Amino acid sequence: MPVADDTDALGETVERRDEGQDSDRDGDSDDSLPINELFCSLQGEGRLAGVPSVFVRTSGCNLRCWFCDSYHTSWEPTGDWYGVADLVAAIDEFDADHVVLTGGEPLIHDASVDLLEALADRGYHTTVETNGTVYRDAPIDLASVSPKLASSTPTEERDPKGDGEWADRHERRRLDVETLARLLERYETQLKFVVTGPGDVDEIETLVSRVRAATDAPLPDDRVLLMPEGQTRERLNETREVVAELAIERGYRYTPRLHVDLWNDAPGT
Numbered sequence: 001m002p003v004a005d006d007t008d009a010l011g012e013t014v015e016r017r018d019e020g021q022d023s024d025r026d027g028d029s030d031d032s033l034p035i036n037e038l039f040c041s042l043q044g045e046g047r048l049a050g051v052p053s054v055f056v057r058t059s060g061c062n063l064r065c066w067f068c069d070s071y072h073t074s075w076e077p078t079g080d081w082y083g084v085a086d087l088v089a090a091i092d093e094f095d096a097d098h099v100v101l102t103g104g105e106p107l108i109h110d111a112s113v114d115l116l117e118a119l120a121d122r123g124y125h126t127t128v129e130t131n132g133t134v135y136r137d138a139p140i141d142l143a144s145v146s147p148k149l150a151s152s153t154p155t156e157e158r159d160p161k162g163d164g165e166w167a168d169r170h171e172r173r174r175l176d177v178e179t180l181a182r183l184l185e186r187y188e189t190q191l192k193f194v195v196t197g198p199g200d201v202d203e204i205e206t207l208v209s210r211v212r213a214a215t216d217a218p219l220p221d222d223r224v225l226l227m228p229e230g231q232t233r234e235r236l237n238e239t240r241e242v243v244a245e246l247a248i249e250r251g252y253r254y255t256p257r258l259h260v261d262l263w264n265d266a267p268g269t
């Protein structure tokens with residue numbers, strides 16, 4: 001079912017549910033989340049790549065990257081509502097002690113905090129994949145923050161759905177240095193940039209400098225990860241080597257997209 005056709009403001013997804021998209025929600029507790037998919041795989045990205053993990057993918061996002069590999073959580077958000085207890089029970093079915101909460105943008109939802117608290121109580125290691133525009137206080141073991149660069153903006157030529165209607169909103173919202181600094185102060189953090197080519201690297205360096213200037217929390221170069229843009233093996237064949245060389249040149253880390261290398265764009269991987 002559609003979650004929201006336009007998550008125009010933070011939290012609007014949840015408000016719209018309350019306005020009538022809740023017909024097949026079980027119960028009326030307010031700790032439920034719109035879930036697009038839940039599956040077990042190997043963490044494909046970042047410093048925990050290769051670790052067996054359960055992925056919980058919420059629906060709804062406050063941004064619209066043209067390249068979003070989770071189209072049905074952002075451009076056309078779909079999913080069903082589940083309470084935290086049901087989600088924990090579904091996660092417990094798998095043999096993994098790491099949980100990755102992703103989306104869409106998981107931190108637009110209040111109930112993501114409830115889910116993270118329930119998972120921490122049960123001893124799970126939690127990673128949150130977030131675009132770094134929303135701060136939440138929650139038990140997060142690794143904040144996997146992926147700030148969005150100018151090359152992510154859905155201009156008219158690159159809009160996967162319309163004619164660039166989202167470009168201005170995306171551009172206004174995509175970077176918030178204060179929020180990035182707060183996340184860094186509170187959580188073990190990696191900054192994981194999607195890189196489309198050499199033209200992205202100056203913006204990364206400028207942003208890293210601005211974040212360092214905004215906080216006393218350390219942001220060493222080995223916490224800055226460059227990840228090649230690509231939803232498919234074919235696209236990664238064009239980007240991965242260029243991005244690896246940029247990482248070596250600038251002293252940052254490279255992260256693969258292990259799941260795409262292994263399973264291409266298969267659902268539930």
Ligand SMILES: C[S@@+](CC[C@H](N)C(=O)[O-])C[C@H]1O[C@@H](n2cnc3c(N)ncnc32)[C@H](O)[C@@H]1O
Pocket residue numbers: 061067068069070102103104105106129130131132144145146192194227228229230231
């Ligand atoms: C779908 S996003 C969900 C979490 C959050 N909204 C974010 O962007 O960080 C999960 C991860 O996939 C990355 N990603 C999305 N589309 C991508 C693409 N085409 N190529 C490489 N990484 C991509 C994001 O940057 C993020 O690190």
Ligand SMILES: Nc1nc2[nH]cc(C(=O)O)c2c(=O)[nH]1
Pocket residue numbers: 041042043044045055100102103129259269
């Ligand atoms: N295997 C696998 N690893 C991932 N790491 C981050 C992912 C995400 O979509 O947030 C992801 C994903 O979708 N699949």
Ligand code: SF4
Pocket residue numbers: 061062063064065067068069070073074103104105131
């Ligand atoms: S911020 Fe994340 S979920 Fe939202 S559009 Fe960009 S990649 Fe997709």
Ligand SMILES: [Mg+2]
Pocket residue numbers: 069070
């Ligand atoms: Mg993914």
